[in-house]
Amino acid sequence: MLGVRKATSLLWEEAMALKGESMGITASLLLTAVGAVLLWAVHASSSGFNIHTIGVVLLVVGIVGFVTSLFFWSSWGGFGGVRGDGGNTVVVDRETVDRRA
Numbered sequence: 001m002l003g004v005r006k007a008t009s010l011l012w013e014e015a016m017a018l019k020g021e022s023m024g025i026t027a028s029l030l031l032t033a034v035g036a037v038l039l040w041a042v043h044a045s046s047s048g049f050n051i052h053t054i055g056v057v058l059l060v061v062g063i064v065g066f067v068t069s070l071f072f073w074s075s076w077g078g079f080g081g082v083r084g085d086g087g088n089t090v091v092v093d094r095e096t097v098d099r100r101a
Contacts, residue, residue: 025066028066029062030062032059035061039052
């Protein structure tokens with residue numbers, strides 16, 4: 001039970017760190033993984049709440065966040081997207097010197 005509280009606490013801290021920002025792919029996959037573990041791998045019972053229901057909720061939120069992140073992938077650029085210099089890349093051709101001769 002302590003592990004579940006620790007995992008929930010870590011998820012809450014990450015959610016607060018992302019406050020005001022969109023949920024990224026990493027957070028989505030993390031939520032999906034924790035939800036899947038709570039749903040299928042944890043065999044604990046408690047009074048007051050159903051741990052499997054929490055797993056389903058986290059799993060669904062993670063999947064929705066992942067799909068949303070993929071949908072908006074082109075708008076934020078993905079990996080290697082627009083840089084601070086405006087995305088202008090300058091290629092300079094240099095003359096090669098053959099030093100074998």
